[in-house]
Amino acid sequence: xxxxGTKAGGRVVGSELDRHDAIEKVQGRTSYAADHALPRMLHAxxxxxxxxxxxxERVEVAxxxxxxxxxxxxxASDVPQNTVWVDVPGQTLEVGALKARxxxxxxxxxxxxxxxIALVAAESEDAALAAIDAIVVEYEPLPxxxxxxxxxxxxxxxxxxxxxxxxxxxxxEGDAEAGxxxxxxxxxxxxxxxxxxxxxxxxxxxxxxxxTDGVITIRAATQVVEHFRxxxxxxxxxxxxxxxxxxxxxxxxxxxxxxxxxxxxxxxVALTGRPVRMVWSRQxxxxxxxxxxxxxxxxxxxxxxxxxxxAMDVDILSDGGAYALLSALVLLYSxxxxxxxxxxxxxxxxxxxxxxxHTPCSAMRGFGGMQVALGYEGQMDxxxxxxxxxPLEIRRRNFVKRGDTLPIGQELETVVELPALVxxxxxxxxxxxxxxxxxxxxxxYACNLQPYGRCIWLNDWSSAWIGFELDGTxxxxxxxxxxxxxxxxxxxxxxxxxxxxxxxxxxxxxxDSALNPLTGTTTATxxxxxxxxxxxxxxxxxxxxxxGVAAGLLEVDAERVEFGPxxxxxxxxxxxxxxxxxxAAAASVNAxxxxxxxxxAPKGVPWQADESWRGRVFPDFTYGCHAVDVEVDLDTGQxxxxxxxxxxxxxxxxxxQSVEGQIEGAVAMGxxxxxxxxxxxxxxxxxxxxxxxxxxxTAVEMPxxxxxxxxxxEGMGPFNAxxxxxxxxxxxxxxxxxxxHDACGITLTQLPFTPERVVTAISAGEDADxx
Amino acid sequence: MTVEFxxxxxxxxxxxxxHWTLLRMLRDAAGRTDxxxxxxxxxxxxxxxxxxxxAMNSCSVLAPQVEGASVETVAGLADGDELHxxxxxxxxxxxxxxxxxxxxxxxxxxxxxxxxxxxxxEEIRHSLAGNLCRCTGYGKIIAAVAAYRDGGGAGExxxxxxxxGHRDSDGGEGAAPAPGVGIGP
Numbered sequence: 032x033x034x035x036g037t038k039a040g041g042r043v044v045g046s047e048l049d050r051h052d053a054i055e056k057v058q059g060r061t062s063y064a065a066d067h068a069l070p071r072m073l074h075a076x077x078x079x080x081x082x083x084x085x086x087x088e089r090v091e092v093a094x095x096x097x098x099x100x101x102x103x104x105x106x107a108s109d110v111p112q113n114t115v116w117v118d119v120p121g122q123t124l125e126v127g128a129l130k131a132r133x134x135x136x137x138x139x140x141x142x143x144x145x146x147x148i149a150l151v152a153a154e155s156e157d158a159a160l161a162a163i164d165a166i167v168v169e170y171e172p173l174p175x176x177x178x179x180x181x182x183x184x185x186x187x188x189x190x191x192x193x194x195x196x197x198x199x200x201x202x203x204e205g206d207a208e209a210g211x212x213x214x215x216x217x218x219x220x221x222x223x224x225x226x227x228x229x230x231x232x233x234x235x236x237x238x239x240x241x242x243t244d245g246v247i248t249i250r251a252a253t254q255v256v257e258h259f260r261x262x263x264x265x266x267x268x269x270x271x272x273x274x275x276x277x278x279x280x281x282x283x284x285x286x287x288x289x290x291x292x293x294x295x296x297x298x299x300v301a302l303t304g305r306p307v308r309m310v311w312s313r314q315x316x317x318x319x320x321x322x323x324x325x326x327x328x329x330x331x332x333x334x335x336x337x338x339x340x341x342a343m344d345v346d347i348l349s350d351g352g353a354y355a356l357l358s359a360l361v362l363l364y365s366x367x368x369x370x371x372x373x374x375x376x377x378x379x380x381x382x383x384x385x386x387x388x389h390t391p392c393s394a395m396r397g398f399g400g401m402q403v404a405l406g407y408e409g410q411m412d413x414x415x416x417x418x419x420x421x422p423l424e425i426r427r428r429n430f431v432k433r434g435d436t437l438p439i440g441q442e443l444e445t446v447v448e449l450p451a452l453v454x455x456x457x458x459x460x461x462x463x464x465x466x467x468x469x470x471x472x473x474x475x476y477a478c479n480l481q482p483y484g485r486c487i488w489l490n491d492w493s494s495a496w497i498g499f500e501l502d503g504t505x506x507x508x509x510x511x512x513x514x515x516x517x518x519x520x521x522x523x524x525x526x527x528x529x530x531x532x533x534x535x536x537x538x539x540x541x542x543d544s545a546l547n548p549l550t551g552t553t554t555a556t557x558x559x560x561x562x563x564x565x566x567x568x569x570x571x572x573x574x575x576x577x578x579g580v581a582a583g584l585l586e587v588d589a590e591r592v593e594f595g596p597x598x599x600x601x602x603x604x605x606x607x608x609x610x611x612x613x614x615a616a617a618a619s620v621n622a623x624x625x626x627x628x629x630x631x632a633p634k635g636v637p638w639q640a641d642e643s644w645r646g647r648v649f650p651d652f653t654y655g656c657h658a659v660d661v662e663v664d665l666d667t668g669q670x671x672x673x674x675x676x677x678x679x680x681x682x683x684x685x686x687x688q689s690v691e692g693q694i695e696g697a698v699a700m701g702x703x704x705x706x707x708x709x710x711x712x713x714x715x716x717x718x719x720x721x722x723x724x725x726x727x728x729t730a731v732e733m734p735x736x737x738x739x740x741x742x743x744x745e746g747m748g749p750f751n752a753x754x755x756x757x758x759x760x761x762x763x764x765x766x767x768x769x770x771x772h773d774a775c776g777i778t779l780t781q782l783p784f785t786p787e788r789v790v791t792a793i794s795a796g797e798d799a800d801x802x
Numbered sequence: 803m804t805v806e807f808x809x810x811x812x813x814x815x816x817x818x819x820x821h822w823t824l825l826r827m828l829r830d831a832a833g834r835t836d837x838x839x840x841x842x843x844x845x846x847x848x849x850x851x852x853x854x855x856x857a858m859n860s861c862s863v864l865a866p867q868v869e870g871a872s873v874e875t876v877a878g879l880a881d882g883d884e885l886h887x888x889x890x891x892x893x894x895x896x897x898x899x900x901x902x903x904x905x906x907x908x909x910x911x912x913x914x915x916x917x918x919x920x921x922x923x924e925e926i927r928h929s930l931a932g933n934l935c936r937c938t939g940y941g942k943i944i945a946a947v948a949a950y951r952d953g954g955g956a957g958e959x960x961x962x963x964x965x966x967g968h969r970d971s972d973g974g975e976g977a978a979p980a981p982g983v984g985i986g987p
Contacts, residue, residue, distance in 0.1 A: 049893050056901025057889040057908065059836025059876040066835035231936050232840045232848050232902040281838075281902030282936050313841040515900025515937050688896035692938060696899065699939030722845035722934065730927040730940040 044528040044750055047688040050520040051534075052279055052513065061279050064252035065236035069306040072238065073102060075292075075299050076159040076309070078149040078166045079319055080141035083177070083388040083715020084190075085170035087139060090149060095165035100158030102303055104166060105150040107136040110298060111267035117289070117356055131355030133391070135265055135294050140173070142190055142353035143390050144717050145319025152299045152307060175388045175715040179327070179350040182385040190353065190386040197351045197384045198359035200366040202645075204438045205377030210342025214333025218413040222330065222406045223781040224764075226350070226710035227323035227703075228719075229395055230727045233281020234316045239296035240306035242274070246545070249296050250276040254283045254553040256510050256544040258290050262297040273297065277542035283514035284700070285394030286320055288554050289356055318720045321393040322710050324349040324361055324384065326402040332410040338418050338425040342377035345369045345406070349384040349392070349399075356393035358384045364399030364482065367439045367648050371407030372449055372480040373429040378438040388715040394554060396700065400481045401761040408477040408765030409780060412772065422769065423453050426478055440645025443652070445745040445753075448680040449478055452656040455678050455739050462660055463673055469665045472673070475769025478656045479761035482649035483556035483754025484747065487635030493561035494548035497526055497569040498625025499577075503598070503610030505532040507539040510547040511562045516756055517689040518558045522566045524685055525749050529570035531594030532610070548627060556653070556754030559685065561630060563749035569628035577624065580617045584608050651746065653753045655679040657698070657762035661770040668790025670706055670771060672732070677762070678739035682746025682753035694738040694759045701763030703728045706783050807868045809834070810878025818865045825849045825860035828875065836877040836905050840934070847933030850906035851875050857913040859906075859932070876905035879912075887955055888912055891946040899937035907933045911947045915955045920947055 055061045092104035107113050117131040137148045149166050153159035174188045181187055182195040189195060211217055237251025249262065259275040266273065280287060292309040299307040311320075329346040347365055351358035366382045411429075415422040430449045436442045456476065465472050485491045496508040507526055513519040523537045540547055550562045574594060581599040582589040585608065593602045598609040617624045635647050660673040677694050684690040707726045711718045719725040746753035768779050777792040806815050809832060816831045828834045828851070837860050840848030844862035851860045852874040879886035885893065888908060898904050907930065914920040914929035926947050927940070935943065 047896070050896075050898070053893045053896075053898035053901065054885070056898050056904050057876070057885065057892050058880050059905045061901055062835065063838070063902065065839065229936075230934075231900065232838070232846060232934060233900065234840070280900065282900040284936070310839070313843065313846075515902075517899070688942075692896050692899055692942065695939035695941050696937045697939075700936065721843055722841045723843065727934055727936060729932075729934065730930040730944065733927075733940050735923075736939050736941050 042528060043524045043534060044685050045683070045687070048520065048524055048534055048686055050517050051523065052520060063233055063236070063281050064238070064250065064278055065310045067238040067250055068308065069238060069240055071305055073152045073154065073299060073303065073305045073307040074156045074159045075295055075307050076151045076163050077147045077295065077315070078151065078163050078168070079315065080137060080144060080146040080148055082141055082170050082172055083144045084173040084175045085141050086173060087137060087141060087148065088169040088171050091167040092149060094167070095151065095162035098158055098161050098165060100154040101162045102152045102154065104162060105136065105298060105302065106148070107134065107138040109302065110135045110265065112265050113138060115261065115265065115290070115294070133354035133356070143388055144715055145315070145390065146353070150295050150298060152303055177387055177389065177712060177715050179348055179385045179387055182387055190388065195386045197355050197386050198362055199383040200362055201381050202366065202439060203379045207342045207344045207377045207379035210377030211331060211333040211344060214341045215336040216414060216417045217331060217333040218410055218417055219331045220409060220413065220780055222328045222409055224326045224402045224405060225782050226325045226389065226392070227395060227708055228317055228320065228710055228725055229284040229286030230725065231282025231284060231286060234311045234313055235287065235291035235320070236310040237292040237296050238306065238308045239300045241300050241304060246272055246274050247297055247300050248274045248276065249293050250278060251291070251293050251296065252280045252287055253277045253291070253293065254280070254287045254512050254514055256512060256542055257549060257552065258293050259544045261290060262293050265294050266297050266301045274543070274545035277512040280512055280514040283553065284396045285398065285554065287514070288394040288552065289321055313722060314720045317725055318717045319390060321356060322352065322390050323395040324351065324358065324392040324399065324402065326365070328403060328406040330406045330410045332414060334414050334418065336418065338414060338420045338428050340373055340375040340429050343370055343375050343379070345380045347380070347382040347403070350387050350389055351384040352387060352389040352391035354391040356391050358392060361394065361399035363486070363648070365403050367437065367482065368400040368480060369403045369407065370438050371404065372431050372447065372478055372654055373407070374431050374435055375438070380438065389712055390717060396697065396757050397481065397760040398555070398757065404477065404479045404761040405765050405768065405782065409768060412769050423457055423476055427453060439648055441647045441649065445651055446743050447654055448741055448743050449654050449656060452654070452678040452680065452739065452741060455741070456656055456658045456676055459658060459676060465662060470662055471665060471774040472660060472662045473770040473772065473774025474658065474660050475766045475773055476656065476658050477762035477766035477769060478654070479758065480652045480654050481556070481758035481761055482652050484560050484632055484650035485555045485557055486648055487633050487650060488637040490634050491551060491557065491561060491632040492629055493550040493565040494627060494629045495550060495562060495565035495569045496548050496625065496627045497566065497573055499610060499614050501611070501614060503536070503614065505530060505537045507537065507566060508547045509539070509550050509562055509566065510542060510544055511550050511558055512542045512553040514553050516693060517686060518553055518562070521559055521685050521689065522562060525563055525566045526570045529567065529574055529594070531596060533596040556756040556758065559752060560650070560748040560754050561632065563685070563752065564630035565628055567749040568630050569626045572628055573623070573626040576622050576626070577613060577617055580620065580622045581608060581613055584613070584616055651753065653679060653681070653755060653758040655758050655762055657766045659763070659766045659770050661767060661774060663771055663774045663789060665775060665793055668786035668788070668793065670767070670784060670789060672702060672734040672767070675734050675736045676739060677736060677759050678741060679755060679758060680741040680743045680753065681755050682748065683742050683744060683750040684740055685750065685752055687740060690740055690755055691738040693755045695736045697757070697759035698736050698763055699728055699733050701760045702733065702767070704782060705764040705767040707785070709783055803866060805865050805869055807870060808872045810874055820866055822865045823861050824851070824863040824865050824868055827865040828860060834875060834877065836875050838902055838905055840902065847906040847910060848903050850909050850933065852909050852913060855913065855916070857910045874909070876908050879908070887953060888946070888950040891950045892943070895942050895946040895949065897938060897942040897946040903933060903935045907935065907943060915947065915951045920951050923948065
């Protein structure tokens with residue numbers, strides 16, 4: 032098979048369309064950010080901090096600038112506006128309380144290992160590298176804050192003027208203490224998650240140049256082309272003098288949501304006039320790129336004798352690292368999701384995120400909603416054991432349903448298909464036998480909820496342009512970044528479905544902030560939901576315009592006009608008018624044959640920094656239930672995942688294969704989080720700076736992952752789809768924890784479940800038994 | 803120094819500093835960007851190419867080491883616009899997402915099938931252990947490789963190389979994980 036086409040007939044939406052981008056990628060034809068080059072291009076590199084916390088006494092660049100081929104070394108004082116103000120990136124204006132600042136280049140103090148201090152521009156990579164080595168930085172080391180528990184102590188060194196408390200959320204619904212006092216069973220535990228790296232295969236990269244009319248044009252791997260505005264502010268330029276293009280991106284997962292190379296490329300172009308390329312090494316990426324927040328959670332959960340939740344008290348402390356970035360928002364997701372997909376009348380949540388001298392934490396797939404799954408699901412399993420109820424049964428008794436209100440005050444508007452997902456998973460095969468003596472197998476389940484779409488008070492919107500060309504082909508223009516999930520190809524399917532044009536005759540231009548309608552960030556599981564709705568709307572408006580023209584030509588009512596691959600026809604068959612003829616007719620009567628449309632998400636009342644605030648936070652949620660079989664080696668503690676089934680209600684699968692791809696990929700990432708991955712710091716020094724130290728799963732560790740895709744027909748995306756990019760990453764860790772307990776009776780609450788931790792817990796249990 | 807080798811069948815004569823890696827020579831001297839720089843330390847496999855038929859991480863091979871060798875990259879596999887059968891299986895089975903690991907993955911898989919190291923699902927998994935993918939969870943890649951093998955990929959090339967019979971007796975089983983099961987609301 033080659034070329035784009037639909038499989039097995041049928042309509043385009045819902046079919047396993049071959050992705051146009053995959054055909055290019057599999058031949059090595061795709062030009063990723065680092066693959067681009069320009070004549071007279073410079074090479075840029077960053078001098079980064081060796082210390083996690085230090086005062087910069089002196090930066091000496093003369094020797095570096097004297098190296099043959101080095102054009103210039105920039106430090107903080109060279110940057111027109113050295114402060115990066117992070118709003119929530121994308122379509123919005125200021126959101127006040129969530130504004131966070133960091134520096135483009137470190138000024139007086141460095142606050143994490145790898146923080147950029149100086150920027151080198153040179154004629155060659157070798158010259159740039161030599162310059163990095165020749166820059167002399169004198170530091171006065173400062174005490175390192177590396178324990179979030181102690182960051183809030185009175186005598187802790189303060190990392191920012193505002194203190195070490197970065198953000199906090201507190202809410203109480205009902206009376207948690209009274210509820211716990213009356214509960215038939217109360218379980219309590221502390222859960223800890225670790226720092227995680229995105230570890231996309233494509234390191235951060237980009238090329239920039241000064242284009243016509245002085246527009247600084249940056250072609251970089253990013254999830255957010257709207258960062259053109261942030262670069263403009265740094266360069267002290269009007270917004271419309273910076274243009275950001277993103278080619279197909281080699282993986283994002285939230286790690287290319289904050290800016291990476293963009294400001295540095297902009298600075299070199301603005302201050303030298305030369306084109307420039309910057310590519311981060313894997314070591315730089317692993318050392319200095321944002322991580323997933325490490326979180327400590329304390330849960331006290333109470334239920335009545337039937338296992339129905341009566342009260343929950345949750346205390347969340349997350350390590351935000353050295354700069355705020357998106358930590359406050361990540362913590363909002365943790366707060367919103369802290370009780371899980373369960374009804375509970377009395378809930379108290381205290382969530383705090385603090386500054387430390389660790390690499391700043393920010394967005395990563397699951398975005399605060401996934402860490403808490405280890406807590407709320409661990410508690411459900413504990414309650415099930417305490418009360419002697421089957422773990423799936425106790426969940427069934429507590430699932431939220433349409434019309435219920437989450438503790439934060441959001442009413443659930445769409446159907447919650449968790450009972451059906453549990454049914455589908457509980458009918459699965461018998462569990463496997465252990466492969467030998469001193470080996471034990473176990474099965475675990477976990478459920479979750481995860482929002483899709485941005486917080487509604489950000490007033491999110493997406494725009495898309497669709498037009499016919501004179502030869503009857505179709506063009507979509509939309510600034511969507513495609514980070515590998517099939518963001519672009521799904522839009523082709525939607526347009527093709529409505530307008531009849533075969534997918535291979537649709538061309539899509541993506542990821543350009545100047546020439547394409549803005550459509551917002553490829554983050555927050557929002558792109559199919561938002562851009563999909565924008566394309567759907569544009570396609571429908573275009574169809575309406577052309578159907579009127581076709582009705583005249585066919586001499587039928589407009590609603591009887593059918594759009595097919597060859598053109599328009601009467602719905603009962605008969606004559607087909609080719610698109611070329613239709614377009615000529617449309618042009619002759621000035622009927623639009625291209626349309627710009629905007630889809631707007633539901634609007635909401637902004638969050639107030641007030642404990643009594645309640646309301647709708649997100650457009651909607653996606654729910655899932657996963658099951659895993661593991662085998663534990665009781666002597667080594669090695670955990671092998673034998674089989675994995677992941678079920679989600681996706682509303683409608685626009686491309687079922689892409690849906691499975693999102694589920695399987697997220698499960699693999701979740702299993703890495705469960706079993707092997709961790710960013711390790713020692714007094715703020717990152718010790719996991721290569722892929723030989725930071726261990727993402729290989730094909731050998733991964734089990735066969737089966738997706739159970741339920742289509743409820745309810746969701747807020749096009750064709751009632753729900754988002755699926757992030758949701759499947761939540762359940763794997765708690766499911767594995769439950770399976771390990773089922774296999775050998777140990778309760779693990781600290782990620783990752785490494786062989787050392789597993790075998791230590793087994794030994795402790797066996798010693799206790801022997802004693 | 804001068805390095806002479808063939809790249810996807812075409813003779814090359816390139817001037818490069820002797821400390822350059824094969825990856826850097828391909829990208830910066832030959833202008834070919836289909837081998838990807840993922841880690842630069844021989845772990846991720848995104849830069850894998852075939853050197854005399856053997857998959858190697860080109861970031862860990864010095865340019866002069868391929869003097870006289872035949873180097874194949876993923877760009878050389880398709881026949882014009884007609885995809886190589888393994889490439890077609892990768893596309894058709896949804897094994898390509900961000901695509902950054904894909905060139906190295908395809909070449910490692912091709913070598914595995916050619917030398918008979920893709921007989922079972924487990925063998926395929928071990929053959930691809932040096933190629934990291936962060937997007938797919940590997941299942942659809944394994945399925946694509948198994949389908950290519952079963953579609954004659956192994957036989958075709960095995961005959962060429964006189965290596966028929968290397969496949970495991972249990973290798974006929976589809977290695978694909980079960981497809982998603984739709985259930986009604």
